[in-house]
Amino acid sequence: IRVCQKNDFKHLFNLNLDVCSAIPLIETFSRWKFDNSRLKELPLDPEKRNYVRRNVHNAIFSQVPVTPIRSPTLLAVSDDALRNVLNVRPKVTQDSNFVDFINGVFRPENSLTYAHRYGGHQFGSWADQLGDGRANLLGERISFDGKRWEYQLKGSGRTPYSRDGDGRAVLRSSIREFLCSEAMHYLDVPTSRAAAIIVSEDTVMRDQFYDGHPQREKVAIVLRLAESWFRIGSLEILAKGKEIDNLRQLIDFIIENHFKSIDLKDENKYIIFFNEVVNNTAYTIAKWTSIGFAHGVCNTDNFSLLGLTIDYGPFGFLDAYNPGWTPNTSDDEYRYAFNKQAFVGSFNLLKLREALLPLIPHEKLPSVRNILNGFYPLYTRYFNKLYCQKLALIKCEKEDEHIINQLLKMMEGKSADFTMTFRQLSEIRLNIHEQIDIPKTAWALKHLSSHNQFDAWTRNWMKRLEESGLNLNEAKQIMNRVNPRYILRNWISQEAIEMADRGDFSRVRLILDILKNPYKLQKPAEDLKYANRPPKWAKGLKVSCSS
Numbered sequence: 070i071r072v073c074q075k076n077d078f079k080h081l082f083n084l085n086l087d088v089c090s091a092i093p094l095i096e097t098f099s100r101w102k103f104d105n106s107r108l109k110e111l112p113l114d115p116e117k118r119n120y121v122r123r124n125v126h127n128a129i130f131s132q133v134p135v136t137p138i139r140s141p142t143l144l145a146v147s148d149d150a151l152r153n154v155l156n157v158r159p160k161v162t163q164d165s166n167f168v169d170f171i172n173g174v175f176r177p178e179n180s181l182t183y184a185h186r187y188g189g190h191q192f193g194s195w196a197d198q199l200g201d202g203r204a205n206l207l208g209e210r211i212s213f214d215g216k217r218w219e220y221q222l223k224g225s226g227r228t229p230y231s232r233d234g235d236g237r238a239v240l241r242s243s244i245r246e247f248l249c250s251e252a253m254h255y256l257d258v259p260t261s262r263a264a265a266i267i268v269s270e271d272t273v274m275r276d277q278f279y280d281g282h283p284q285r286e287k288v289a290i291v292l293r294l295a296e297s298w299f300r301i302g303s304l305e306i307l308a309k310g311k312e313i314d315n316l317r318q319l320i321d322f323i324i325e326n327h328f329k330s331i332d333l334k335d336e337n338k339y340i341i342f343f344n345e346v347v348n349n350t351a352y353t354i355a356k357w358t359s360i361g362f363a364h365g366v367c368n369t370d371n372f373s374l375l376g377l378t379i380d381y382g383p384f385g386f387l388d389a390y391n392p393g394w395t396p397n398t399s400d401d402e403y404r405y406a407f408n409k410q411a412f413v414g415s416f417n418l419l420k421l422r423e424a425l426l427p428l429i430p431h432e433k434l435p436s437v438r439n440i441l442n443g444f445y446p447l448y449t450r451y452f453n454k455l456y457c458q459k460l461a462l463i464k465c466e467k468e469d470e471h472i473i474n475q476l477l478k479m480m481e482g483k484s485a486d487f488t489m490t491f492r493q494l495s496e497i498r499l500n501i502h503e504q505i506d507i508p509k510t511a512w513a514l515k516h517l518s519s520h521n522q523f524d525a526w527t528r529n530w531m532k533r534l535e536e537s538g539l540n541l542n543e544a545k546q547i548m549n550r551v552n553p554r555y556i557l558r559n560w561i562s563q564e565a566i567e568m569a570d571r572g573d574f575s576r577v578r579l580i581l582d583i584l585k586n587p588y589k590l591q592k593p594a595e596d597l598k599y600a601n602r603p604p605k606w607a608k609g610l611k612v613s614c615s616s
């Protein structure tokens with residue numbers, strides 16, 4: 070443990086304790102560098118003229134230069150990601166090299182500009198080669214806490230995987246990804262992260278904005294971070310192309326770097342690996358469900374092999390509880406609806422199992438099948454555990470599952486606000502006549518309380534709390550640690566996007582600051598009514614795959 074530097078004390082008092090258990094933070098960006106020895110071991114496409122779309126074979130990466138955006142402006146940074154992942158002092162963002170770095174112009178020592186070749190099942194069908202069509206992997210680096218991070222630019226130009234795309238990401242989708250990936254981190258959901266976002270005056274055409282008409286939109290680049298960007302589709306394309314050596318090499322690489330408990334010499338290593346991915350995926354989807362998050366495009370190319378939430382496209386958080394809701398207006402069949410995410414997760418894991426088949430001996434296939442069959446029970450266990458926490462039901466027994474299901478039924482019947490109902494449940498009290506008392510400000514709960522089963526349910530729930538030895542105050546403390554008050558509702562990001570489009574980045578920065586502490590009441594968030602009933606215009610907001 071290093072001795073804290075003077076400046077760190079102010080963070081210590083904010084309880085940001087980890088800053089002091091670290092090597093000193095880097096002060097000048099020009100000295101910052103990648104470690105990058107491992108990624109270079111993986112098969113590289115020999116073609117270097119990589120601006121033209123083509124089918125790539127026998128490679129995991131293509132080397133593609135970044136195409137910078139014109140007159141880039143730094144829109145926002147995540148101080149926490151800078152400190153704890155890049156290990157730089159946030160003031161390095163004033164260094165001109167920093168914006169140049171995100172724009173691909175300044176290349177730190179050892180940096181790469183790879184585009185990854187992957188495939189995927191999209192909306193249930195095999196889509197063949199997809200790949201990083203607008204992203205560049207810059208390299209890997211170990212942060213001071215020993216974690217290995219892969220750095221990526223999204224929106225950084227065309228690659229052989231761009232298909233008909235222009236290689237760009239528009240401002241609105243970049244802001245959404247930047248804010249939501251950081252918000253998910255603070256909500257304790259396994260996720261990729263974002264360190265910074267730059268924007269240009271350059272525009273590109275997109276065919277679906279608010280009113281469904283083609284529009285020119287500004288472009289942006291996000292510096293994204295993940296322990297690994299490999300997806301189910303990374304393995305699928307190798308299996309489909311019968312590139313078995315590459316398949317084996319990539320899985321071994323992932324096991325060695327990210328599944329340290331698996332012995333590479335173990336003859337069952339691929340089965341154990343599958344088991345781990347199934348477990349991680351079940352946990353992440355249960356976490357999504359517990360905070361009302363719908364990913365929106367759960368294709369296999371968007372499902373991380375580490376179980377991280379990746380690719381923040383047409384995602385959304387539930388306002389009114391409608392389990393069949395999808396945030397993605399392009400999803401006509403509601404395949405990726407909120408309540409279908411576990412089903413889709415198991416479909417995606419089935420595709421992973423298929424990709425692993427060439428490496429698994431025939432006699433071991435039944436055990437792989439059993440692992441997959443265990444997905445849904447595992448997901449349900451995580452789901453129940455997380456929902457028990459949301460209601461402070463610390464015993465989490467069969468009876469409690471009944472309480473959870475009854476509450477969700479009532480919420481669905483009343484279209485109760487998902488986030489605020491859970492949050493405000495902790496504010497229920499019994500008055501001196503033992504009657505249920507809901508504060509006037511608890512608008513979501515007041516609404517739910519008109520349900521004819523609400524009183525009976527509440528008393529039953531309180532009885533369970535009592536049986537666990539908890540009084541309402543203790544329950545409140547537990548509940549307020551897991552039920553956020555602020556989430557990134559579509560209307561909240563929409564206002565920030567419109568301001569940023571006009572050159573005012575203050576709202577994006579403020580929202581990031583608020584979402585750092587989603588469980589804590591904050592005045593700026595209350596002033597902006599972020600815990601109030603969503604405004605009427607929020608209902609008309611649409612998000613689609615066009616980004």
Ligand SMILES: Nc1ncnc2c1ncn2[C@@H]1O[C@H](COP(=O)(O)OP(=O)(O)OP(=O)(O)O)[C@@H](O)[C@H]1O
Nearest residue numbers: 199200201202203204231234235236237380381382
């Ligand atoms: N504007 C674009 N230009 C080039 N390729 C694109 C563009 N938009 C999407 N693609 C490609 O289409 C495929 C599906 O897109 P999707 O939106 O799922 O991914 P993404 O958001 O670009 O990337 P990621 O999954 O890494 O976040 C990917 O191969 C992606 O690279």
